Amino acid sequence: MRFMILVKASSESEAGKMPSEKLLTEMGKYNEELVKAGVMLAGEGLHPSSRGARVQFSGNKRTVVDGPFAETKELVAGFWLIQVKSKEEAIEWVKRCPNPMESDSEIEIRQVFEAEDFGAEFTPELREQEERLRAQL
Structure with a gap:
């Protein structure tokens, strides 16, 4: 089972405050554990939303915000x-994570859909x- 682990933003991360050397070191060690265990497929930090955009869909119309x-x-x-192997295992990994914001923070765990989850609509x-x-990826 694949899970997307989402680190929620804080006012500090949205202000562009960079993590401390201590937190970067702790995160590096945590990422090493994930990789050594064969668990991590990808992981990255994101720039603040001030550097991003959203595309809103309404029928055939697209609006960029x-x-x-x-x-x-x-x-x-x-x-x-x-x-x-399970949501419980994902939770255990996340509980071992250093606090990503050095203040109050929240991490969300979401299972990724697999092909078999779509049923008959997912044709051969x-x-x-x-x-x-x-295969191309």
């Missing part, structure tokens, strides 16, 4: 993509297309 975005608690400051042709794309 530049950041920053108001609701800091709804924003993501970083992520990991991990592969583990669509499965083949998906497999081709994954």
Whole structure:
């Protein structure tokens, strides 16, 4: 099972405050543990929303809205993509994570859809297309 681990933004991360050397060292050690365990597939920090944009969809219309975005608690400051056997294992890994904001913070854990989760609507042709794309990655 794959899980997306979402590090929620804080007022500090949205202000562009960089992590301390101590936190970078702790995160580096944590990432090493994830890699050595064969769990980590990807992981990165994100720039503040002031450097981002959103594309809003309404039918065929596309509207671009530049950041920053108001609701800091709804924003993501970083992520990991991990592969583990269960949600419980994902939770255990996240509980070992250093506090990513050096203040109060929150990390959200979301399971990633797999092909078999889509049922009959995910036809053999669509499965083949998906497999081709994954092979190209």
